[in-house]
């Protein structure tokens with residue numbers, strides 16, 4: 041296990057009716073910028089409820105509405121502008137990862153003199169941010185408890201993750217009942233996303249990190265158990281609660297610190313979203329089994345076999361056979377049990393015209409990954425997933 045420092049200061053209020061804690065925003069001032077997406081929070085009533093608590097607490101609310109899935113830099117700029125002209129004290133995101141990520145970069149942009157896209161390209165420029173608050177409505181990204189944000193500039197086909205301690209939310213409200221209204225498509229994609237975060241940390245040659253590995257396996261078992269239940273029964277509280285809490289832990293650093301290599305399935309997926317604007321979790325589900333197959337060899341087999349045995353109960357005694365069984369179980373879970381799209385064509389990627397460019401960008405991030413991937417490797421994985 042390598043040395044690490046971990047810092048997770050976000051105050052979490054987890055459970056039913058925890059939205060009453062929005063009154064705590066008063067600790068950061070009076071003027072709040074409320075960021076939200078395309079309207080789901082108006083349809084399910086969270087918007088009205090939140091506004092009444094904020095007003096009751098004496099907060100003045102400004103709005104940044106219409107944050108896109110795969111949030112755009114243009115929307116971040118709009119938010120920064122409101123912060124500057126209105127003298128905003130804090131940012132509150134109510135929504136999924138896209139809304140929270142947008143709010144994070146708005147909060148940092150408000151304390152930065154240049155264009156906020158600089159902060160996306162160079163995380164060292166994020167020195168401070170307005171206090172960030174979140175009410176989570178979709179279990180997936182873990183943005184509610186991590187220091188990352190992912191922003192796109194579709195005019196350049198670029199989607200990059202940034203991150204800094206200043207982007208850690210001050211407080212996040214996690215009420216699982218708020219995710220009852222999440223569609224089957226987003227429930228499945230969210231489950232694939234949180235599983236992928238766990239995989240990215242889990243598949244590593246680092247030895248001696250048993251806490252992180254066993255914790256990762258436990259998270260995966262929880263996701264595999266409750267993902268299908270949430271699909272079949274969207275208002276099953278325990279299913280939604282376990283998915284929500286597992287998603288936060290998959291990326292808050294606990295399974296990453298001390299053992300994780302550089303992530304590589306995420307960079308490959310971010311290119312798909314940058315060029316084709318697809319749903320992040322669907323892209324990950326499509327790429328993951330293809331990636332696992334690509335990296336499977338005698339050296340990686342013991343690690344993939346441990347996953348197969350400890351998560352799926354694979355009984356094969358030979359490592360290569362067990363690993364193959366685990367990959368097949370993963371494939372079946374995503375595509376049969378969760379009904380996720382099986383290949384790139386199913387999400388509208390019908391030719392290879394951008395593979396070369398996407399692979400060039402993605403492979404640059406995969407130099408220190410579990411198995412380092414060259415541009416050619418990434419193209420091969422895209423082809424396998426086609």
Ligand code: NZQ
Pocket residue numbers: 076077078079080081084107108109110111135136137138139141177178179180181182183186188189190218219220221222223226230233291306320321
């Ligand atoms: O926009 P609204 O109307 O709110 O609808 C959203 C959106 O259409 C809807 N939704 C959210 N909560 C709902 C709901 N619909 C009904 N009921 C609810 N309670 O779901 C759709 C997708 O929302 P989005 O926020 O885009 O999904 P997600 O949470 O999966 O976020 C995806 C974004 O996060 C980034 C991804 O790349 C992508 O841009 N990621 C962020 C990470 C982080 N900050 O650490 C890490 C991840 O790996 C990921 O890259």
Ligand code: ZN
Pocket residue numbers: 181233234236237306320
């Ligand atoms: Zn992700």
